[in-house]
Amino acid sequence: MKVTYRPFDELIATSDFISINAPQTDENYHQFNEAAFKAMKPTANIINVGRGPIIDEAALLQALKDGEIAGAALDVYEREPEVDDGFKILKNVILTPHVGNATVEARDAMAKIVADNVVLVDNDQPAKFIVNP
Secondary structure, eight states: OOOOOOOHHHHHHHOSEEEEOOOOOSTTTTOBOHHHHHHSOTTOEEEEOSOGGGBOHHHHHHHHHTTSSSEEEESSOTBTTBOOHHHHTOTTEEEOOSOTTOSHHHHHHHHHHHHHHHHHHHTTOOOSSOSOO
16 A cells, blocks of 8 residues: 655545544644534544544534534544533444553553563663653
8 A cells, every 4th residue: 555645734635534543742732623624525534543632522523513524433532531422422423432552462562561661660771651751
């Protein structure tokens, strides 16, 4: 499969499926907002398994209700664990309880990271992947 970089505006205007797999940053907070949904194709679907605040959920809910986009699948939410009740009644939405990492492989990798960090710290070395330094 050939993958080609596209600027954000072109990506949202031409994609049938957009999968968000990014970490949360100041730059991407509400990157998918009312303007982004209006620029998307009415047949587009958005999937968020990254971080909830990347999507402005109020704008997404309105875009889904108005038929501006075709559907959404959310595994993460703007205000976890809260999910706006409006999403729960829509037929074009799939909601999952933040289980994107719930595979044997992912959990094994997470356990290995923890064990490796314990060994590093025990050997007076800095731990990797510190969340709050």
